[in-house]
Amino acid sequence: MLDFIFLIGGIALIIFSANWLVNGASALAKKYGVSDLVIGLTIVAFGTSAPELTVNVFAALEGSTDIAIGNVLGSNIANILLIVGVSAVIFPLTIKRNTTWKEIPLSLLAAIVLGFLANDVVIDGADESLLSRIDGLVLICFFAIFMFYTADMAKNSPEILLDDEIVPKPIWKCLLLIVGGLLGLYFGGDFMVDAAVNIANRFGMSEKLIGVTIIALGTSVPELATSVVAAMKKNTDIAIGNIVGSNIFNIFFILGLTSIIEPLPFAANMNFDILWVIFASLVLFLSTLLFGKGRVGRKEGIIFIVFYVAYILISIFR
8 A cells, every 4th residue: 555655646746846857947948038939849848848757767777777768658559549639539639730741640650769769679680679878879860860850840839838927036035946846756756656657566467567557647647738728728739749848858858868868678578569669659640631531520539438448458458
């Protein structure tokens, strides 16, 4: 019971701490004249993925690599099938042409590239599959391309980057938020990973299953909150852009950085989850291109949710 309390508490602490860090760093940057565009592309983008990054770094350093990889794959699946599904049920999501033809295919490419890099045994006949530091650098290079594309696109429409206006704060308050946020991320990540490993051992569950379900859902709470609120406000650009951008960020940046810090052994059964990420990306692409004609409606949203429930059930029984 105590492990579940630490797990839930760790998730909550990470989410609140990421928010403190973003608020403090954004206000400090604004105070020194940094543009909203730069803040949105760096601090805010990092903040929404801070939960996944924190969990991955702790999991990798503690040798729980299945949690690290499972967290990213499970989060990406939840982002599309669950969060897009729920958001579309609340209000149909209209998707811009750029998102359909550039950003969604890029998120699909991210999953395919990860599949290639992580399957040394299948492709090269190596003794084991590993996301090495070189693989991490390759992923970071893809991330740099994505950031260049995002910056170029944002120059033409910088107003969509930030949902709330940034108000400068006193320096002491900014530093307090930043330090508190960093400490919260550290202790939250430590509590969460330790509790997840203990739960897996106690109930005979694999660390991978914990990673793709409980931890993935927990670290996806910021994306869920952002997209649901955006859908309720009928800001569909934010709802869908938040999800697609997060999926690209998760694979290229978070897995890239994690494997540079600590190479990640890749178990063959993870290919099942990579295939689900690819499937989810294809379903999103086809639903906007063929069935939804530029949007994800309520019917498609319900189908997405059904697919997610199917994925969770199959993962459990496997």
